[in-house]
Structures are given as structure tokens and as C-alpha cells.
Amino acid sequence: MARATGWIGAHADEAAAELGRMIAVDTSFPPGLGYDDFATLMEELVAPLGFATERVAVPETLWRVPHGPASGPRANLIASRSSGRPACGLYFHVDTVPAAPGWETDPLRMERDGDRLIGLGAADMKGCIAAILLALRAADACGVELAYDPVLLFCTDEEGGLYPGIRYLAEQDLVPAHVLNFNGSAEARIWAGCFGLFNVLVRIHGQTVHAGEGNRKGGGLNAIEGALPLLNALTVLKARIATRVSTLPPPPDKPPLTAQLNLAAIRGGTAGGQVPALLELTLNRRYAPEERFEDALAEIEDVIRRSIATVPGLSVETVLVGHLMPTADPGGPHWPRWQAAMCAGFGYAPEAFRKWGAASCSDFGWVQRATGRQEVLLGGLGRPDRNVHAPGEYTTIPDIISLAQAVLAYLAADFRPDLNPDLPSKQS
Incomplete structure (x- = not known):
């Protein structure tokens, strides 16, 4: 040895x-x-x-x-x-x-x-x-x-x-x-x-037209602008989730471990000459062992549905793209x-x-x-x-x-x- x-x-x-x-x-x-x-x-x-x-x-x-x-x-x-x-x-x-x-x-x-x-x-x-x-x-x-x-x-x-x-x-x-x-x-x-984590891909669909027609009646549907109520609602949810403290012992001299929601990636639009018809948002949720995955996912999906419903014409789809258990x-x-x-x-x-x-x-x-x-x-x-x-x-x-x-x-x-x-x- x-x-x-x-x-x-x-x-x-x-x-x-x-x-x-x-x-x-x-x-x-x-x-x-x-x-x-x-x-x-x-x-x-x-x-x-x-x-x-x-x-x-x-x-x-x-x-x-x-x-x-x-x-x-x-x-x-x-x-x-x-x-x-x-x-x-x-x-x-x-x-x-x-x-x-x-x-x-x-x-x-x-x-x-x-x-x-x-x-x-x-x-x-x-x-x-x-x-x-x-x-x-x-x-x-x-x-x-x-x-x-x-x-x-x-x-x-x-x-x-x-x-x-x-x-x-x-x-x-x-x-x-x-x-x-x-x-x-x-x-x-x-x-x-x-903790565990999961990643959710959110795809928000609008309608593309020439950017010069975007402000006219029937002139397309801007997916990026239409997603703003959702982004605001997710920011509120992020703060609420962060108040959930786990009993898992934290690293020495560090604060207690809390649940997290992160807006991890966002992609949308193609060029200045088009009204964007698609915005893709990846959400990362880190959930404590005390939380149920099914509840954490349903909470996010509920916020997405309610927020998108406030913008007539937008549609949304969500898909689970990653998951690690606690x-x-x-x-x-x-x-x-x-x-x-x-x-x-x-x-x-x-x-x-x-x-x-x-x-x-x-x-x-x-x-x-x-x-x-x-x-x-x-x-x-x-x-x-x-x-x-x-x-x-x-x-x-x-x-x-x-x-x-x-x-x-x-x-x-x-x-x-x-x-x-x-x-x-x-x-x-």
C-alpha cells in the first residue's frame, strides 16, 4: 500500500x-x-x-x-x-x-x-x-x-x-x-x-405574420408578448415555492435547504421582420424529499393553464423532459x-x-x-x-x-x- x-x-x-x-x-x-x-x-x-x-x-x-x-x-x-x-x-x-x-x-x-x-x-x-x-x-x-x-x-x-x-x-x-x-x-x-428535480418544456404558440402587420387587427399573435402573464405568474410561484423548507440537513454554516423553481432556458422568435409564433420555456423544479412529484408538477401545470387562458388565441403544450427522484x-x-x-x-x-x-x-x-x-x-x-x-x-x-x-x-x-x-x- x-x-x-x-x-x-x-x-x-x-x-x-x-x-x-x-x-x-x-x-x-x-x-x-x-x-x-x-x-x-x-x-x-x-x-x-x-x-x-x-x-x-x-x-x-x-x-x-x-x-x-x-x-x-x-x-x-x-x-x-x-x-x-x-x-x-x-x-x-x-x-x-x-x-x-x-x-x-x-x-x-x-x-x-x-x-x-x-x-x-x-x-x-x-x-x-x-x-x-x-x-x-x-x-x-x-x-x-x-x-x-x-x-x-x-x-x-x-x-x-x-x-x-x-x-x-x-x-x-x-x-x-x-x-x-x-x-x-x-x-x-x-x-x-x-432533492429531486424535474424539467418541464413549455411551448407557447401564437401566429406569425410580417412584423409590419403585427399591430393591425388580425395581424398575428406574438407568442413572446403573450407569454408575459405566464412569466409573471411563474415569478410569483417561484417565491412561494422558495418558502418551503426541507428537514434535510444543510451544509455546515449554510441556510436551510428550500424548494426551488428556476426559469432555466427561453427561446423564441427568428428575426426582427416577423411576429414570433413560438416561445419555448424550460422550467427546472427542485423538490424536497417531503414533497410529492405529482403535486409539484400539477402546481406548475395549473399556473400555466390559468395564465395562458388570459391571452385569447394562444395555445400551450407542456412535456416532461427530465426527472431525477430524491x-x-x-x-x-x-x-x-x-x-x-x-x-x-x-x-x-x-x-x-x-x-x-x-x-x-x-x-x-x-x-x-x-x-x-x-x-x-x-x-x-x-x-x-x-x-x-x-x-x-x-x-x-x-x-x-x-x-x-x-x-x-x-x-x-x-x-x-x-x-x-x-x-x-x-x-x-
Whole structure:
């Protein structure tokens, strides 16, 4: 173990180079067109480690909706090797959010600034893949016996998709009972669960005419102007929703977690010479575990119907285009060992750990529902200053090294056997 820990530090630049290759594959969702290409890259990187791979596509009937944002095959990749040890799933979502305006560098070309590795998905969560591959190479290079057979799960559409890949894999009984999810933080955190979210596409239809005829009787119907009562009503609803406080514990020194409604995207019109006939609005609703999805959706749909009815001639259609269930308390018997591994990798003191949830969301609520299993371990490279989902997203070489060392410790047979609930003596 000591030699392997040093090996990780000595080969971190190789992991950084692989992260650069991952960032260069555009897997932004929506639309999610790069999943096949990313699976090909992962197959290349895991083959020298002796992993067999299988691609599992989510059937189009489960995620395709009229005018929805997703397109292209939803290619999930499972990489495994079996020696008869208990399986440990290592989960990654391969999609990123689209690059927002404001990047000062090419978001799909990793830039290195000292220890900083800057690029779209560097922290969330392609850097985690680089770290875990580094840990597995160290184990092989230094002869570290593992307590578990790792099963790598490279999954699609976590960033608000309608049918995330891990949901489909869980429903097909392809997800191990024991899973490390790297969609989280590098902080000393015990995960308490998280909110759910859903995205609704609202399409408001007017009538196009020449813009010079727009002010005359019968001169078209401006969908953008007609949507103003709806936008105002949604702003009122947003404030009302924000008063709903969850009992989920917030991060340390942060205010209580509350429900949220965001007007996330808006598109309408084509040119100055036309009265716009279509406005598309995407709403993002983050709902607390105490709320029912059906009630939250019905509340929004009611506001939409009542607002559009005030503008004669307008019509509206709504479609659900994304949904992640809340994740219930994911505690279980493996958490003490994972906390000890985080201490070994990142240097945290055991007493530094705090338990909190988040209004950010996970696709593991679907796993809990599909399998009936609650425990999900959480780690990752997220930190408050890493610009996750924003221009300039980055991770660091030290954090990649620390996460690799934590994962190596967790998987190693001789690390804290007293905390391994899968040993025969523990099971008896």
C-alpha cells in the first residue's frame, strides 16, 4: 500500500493527460450526442487493466419525447473483472452540462494552470474517472491485493435527463448492491441524501405574420408578448415555492435547504421582420424529499393553464423532459470504511466529518427505488470554489491524487479489515 500510494503521486501527470482526452469528447447534455465516442475512449483506457466491457443502451422509447432535448444513442458502459471477490460498483456519469457563456478558454480543451486542470467536466465528474483509473493502475503495478472486484459504471443523462442510464441498469439488475458514487464532494462529508428535480418544456404558440402587420387587427399573435402573464405568474410561484423548507440537513454554516423553481432556458422568435409564433420555456423544479412529484408538477401545470387562458388565441403544450427522484438517506454498513479511506487519502481527521444533504440532485433515487437498497457511498472532486457547472470549472492534481489514494485504500484487502462488513467473520 505504501509503495502504491507513492506510485499514484509519481504518475499523476498521466492521469491529467487522460483527463484532457476525456474533456475533449463533448458529452454535454442536452443533447448527449457524444456518449458512444466516450464509451470507445473508456474501452481503450480500461482494457490494459483486464476489464471486460459491455455497452448497454437505454431504449429510445424510454427517453424520446416530442421536442425533447435528448438525441443520439444513450450508450452506457459496464467494465468488470471477476475473481470471485464481492463486487463494488464505481459509478460515474459521463455527461456534462453545456458550456455556459463566459469561458475564457476552450471548454473542451483542458488547460493546465499550475496544479489546476481547467475544462468542462473536470470536477463534475471526468476528473473522478481519471483518479479511479490511476488508483487501479497503482494496485496492479504494486501488487496490491483487493478486497473487492471493481465494476465500473459509465452512465448517461445524470444532468437532468428523463431516463438516466443508471436507472435503466438498476432496473435490469446490472448494478452491484455495494456502490461508490463519485458525483459528490472532496470534503469531509457524510451524505444525507438530496432533492429531486424535474424539467418541464413549455411551448407557447401564437401566429406569425410580417412584423409590419403585427399591430393591425388580425395581424398575428406574438407568442413572446403573450407569454408575459405566464412569466409573471411563474415569478410569483417561484417565491412561494422558495418558502418551503426541507428537514434535510444543510451544509455546515449554510441556510436551510428550500424548494426551488428556476426559469432555466427561453427561446423564441427568428428575426426582427416577423411576429414570433413560438416561445419555448424550460422550467427546472427542485423538490424536497417531503414533497410529492405529482403535486409539484400539477402546481406548475395549473399556473400555466390559468395564465395562458388570459391571452385569447394562444395555445400551450407542456412535456416532461427530465426527472431525477430524491435520494433518501443513503447510510449503510460500508460508510465507516469509506470515511476511513477518505481520511487516508485526503488527510482528514475522523472528527472532521459532518452529515448533510443538498438541493443538488442525483440519479440514485431511481436506484434506490428499483432495487430496494438504500446504501450509496458518495465521494468526488466537488468543492465550493471549483466552478462546477460554470465557466472555468476545474479540479486539481492534489485532489486527483488524494481521491485515487482514498479509493485505493477502500478497495485494498489489508486496509482496515475491522471496518469491512463483507469479510466472512463480519457476516457471521
